[in-house]
Amino acid sequence: MHKTVFQPNEKGFYGDFGGAFIPEMLIPNIEELKACYLSILASESFQKKYQQLLADYAGRPSPLFKAERLSSKYGANIWLKREDLNHTGSHKINNTIGQILVAREMGRERIIAETGAGQHGVATATVCALMGLKCVVYMGEVDMERQAPNVARMRMLGAEVLPATSGNGTLKDATNEALRDWIANPTDTYYLIGSVVGPHPYPDMVARLQAVISSEIKIQLKEKAGTNLPDYVLACVGGGSNAAGSFYHFINDESVQLIGAEAAGLGVDSGETAASMACGDEGVIHGSKTYLMQSDDGQIIEPYSISAGLDYPGVGPLHASLKQSGRASYLPVTDREALDAAMEVTRLEGIIPALESAHALALLPRLKFNASDNVVVTISGRGDKDMDTYMKQFKL
Ligand SMILES: *Cc1c(COP(=O)(O)O)cnc(C)c1O
Secondary structure, three states, X not given: OOOOOOOOOOOOEEOOEEOOOOOHHHXXXXXXXXXXXXXXXXXXXXXXXXXXXXXXXXXXOOOEEEOHHHHHHHOOEEEEEEXXXXXXXXOHHHHHHHHHHHHHHOOOOEEXXXXXXOHHHHHHHHHHHHHOOEEEEEEEHHHHHHOHHHHHHHHHOOOEEEEEOOOOOOHHHHHHHHHHHHHHOOXXXXXXXXXXXXXXXXXXXXXXXHOHHHHHHHHHHHXXXXXXXXXXXXXXXXXXHHHHHHHHHHOOOOOOEEEEEEEEEOOOOOOXXXXXXXXXXXXXEOOEEEEEOEOOOOOEOOOOOOOHHHOOOEOOHHHHHHHHHOOEEEEEXXXXXXXXXXXXXXHHHOOOEOHHHHHHHOOHHHOOOOOOOEEEEEEOEEOHHHHHHHHHHHOO
């Protein structure tokens, strides 16, 4: 096994992956952020506001729930980390609370973001309303149609939602528009990225802001099970932020098996997939070297998953490094497996999960546990936003 490299070096590389592959004109913005993010995150004033908002605004700590009926079914102690109970319905608020405080500290008054399904856009518009900052969200025009309720939420929260019309009108086009905006508005604007992706220092900053998930798991498992080290941590991986946060404080504890679920869509060989680690190879996407799905001539392949939050052709460089080193493993989960897992946890535990989170739950039947194992599954979000899909799929 290679040495695990989970702290990026000065240039933002986790081993072979990461870095900052950006146009010349973005270098000053990125350099400024790079120079200040660690000291801001470490400062007492930041920590005080961040912890206070996580507690009183987001509703943390999120519970660690012993799922008794799932535990009986799978013959292990299954614990659900309930990020679905956070304000705005997912883990994304942990990151947007943190970054809005960084932006404020840097004196920025205008926030831009990209969004695919709209979940990150809503979490960003939420904290901008809270702080009274101007918010512009870029969204592919096709996604704006598919995710109309989230567009309405963002607008109600006071954000301007601008359509990205290039390409397929989806997430990667929205990202390109956001980068263009940032180049044009370098001094007053902060780019709030929604996952552990993008140029350094974003992957590291977002991982640190989501690491609250694993720091809580350690404390809660100690209280409830007498050990702070689970045997397994399972999480779904789109860009990889909820998984990075769930894994973060366990990466150096080799006894903890870290397993990510990526979206296989209709299957890894179907051509309709978002499994960038099973199907992709090394390349550069959104300023970072990682695994991505690309054609032989280097064109990014349009991803597909039933779950909009996992529908991304790349993955954060931390995960690429964890995969390459063997420290974590990543299994592709199909739409069908995720749907079955969503129904199962709903009927056994009374929890309707987000379709993204259902991919992590779908790992349970794939793994062989010992009866004493503690298995933590991160429920990254709630299923309200997916009811249309569930209604169609289950004829409800
Ligand atoms: C956005 C989203 C994801 C995927 O993003 P990551 O950065 O991979 O965590 C997963 N689950 C939910 C509920 C989401 O909203």
